[in-house]
Amino acid sequence: MSMEQELGVLTVSTRGFGFIDVTNELNQWVQEAGLEAGLLTMLLQHTSASLVIQENADPDVLRDLADALQRLAPESHPYRHSAEGPDDMPAHIKAALTSPSLSVPVMGGRMALGTWQAVYVAEHRAMPHRRRVALHFSGTRSLA
């Protein structure tokens, strides 16, 4: 079967600080495009939010992770870049410590994640935002 590719965009509305599980939306995009096996790559097109793969079982993991990032990039620090509010520069730091891009193999029309893994858009700003995730798939399509 010959290799093909598909480009797309996923738009996600965040509710301020926190993690939005986009695993189902991503698998749905893969299925609706008729993709079967290959590689899905995501790029979050912003610098104060990021992509994180983390545990989908105990929601306390995400709360503790948010707290840990808060301690590593505290709002109380006297940042030079402060015009956009006290949460903005910490958000850039948290985004740099996690990642804007992720790649996940696709098998059988679904992302080949581990049992306990989900893909999250991590919103590091205090206020809700609309975040764009650019998508790229390369691989094979299903026969149907």
Next chain:
Amino acid sequence: MSMEQELGVLTVSTRGFGFIDVTNELNQWVQEAGLEAGLLTMLLQHTSASLVIQENADPDVLRDLADALQRLAPESHPYRHSAEGPDDMPAHIKAALTSPSLSVPVMGGRMALGTWQAVYVAEHRAMPHRRRVALHFSGTRSLA
């Protein structure tokens, strides 16, 4: 030469806290599949371990890196998520600060790493685990 792809899994037995060099295993997988030039992407299918590219020369670099991650995610912190032991939530944080997915160009049947680079599975739990790394290659095969 037309583009092809190959999917696979590498299973790694860790010995608790520390870094397992999987560079040779990855290059072996590339060679056994007859892959020549392209892109190798790895996804560690767990949320308390991660993939790290670091120096392969002085082992003290890995010890200092492990200590640094320990300071950034100390076991002594009163985490909400504590039922799986004091090392578990720090392991999730360390995994989020490093990365579950990595992509490395392949040239001449080997990963195009820098001279001093190796690919490590970083085990962030205290006890040994079996860790799965999903593999995806896209590119060209060797003629043989």
Next chain:
Amino acid sequence: MSMEQELGVLTVSTRGFGFIDVTNELNQWVQEAGLEAGLLTMLLQHTSASLVIQENADPDVLRDLADALQRLAPESHPYRHSAEGPDDMPAHIKAALTSPSLSVPVMGGRMALGTWQAVYVAEHRAMPHRRRVALHFSGTRSLA
């Protein structure tokens, strides 16, 4: 249109601590190779520098980010690995906390970055270095 790939290397001269914007050089490489739509993956082939996507508007963001990384990996700590100077082990830690590899979708012959995003080579050593970024593109070529 059938999928093709292109491999390359970008060499970047850094000036010691700081961020070098390589967005234009990367887009130029894409254009000169006649690439249209697909995925660009970069691997920085060193362990004391890294790749970072961050804001290209207010340069204070990069200064605050450098300071934050300095606080997370201070030179004053008594590292085991110290023979290469007090800035070397912190550089390895900063490289591990950010990332050596990044993937960005390409559309219309350019990286599909967000409005405020640029790709930087982050130099974590005090002295200037020549840094190599291995490049891989897979996708389609423009018709011209």
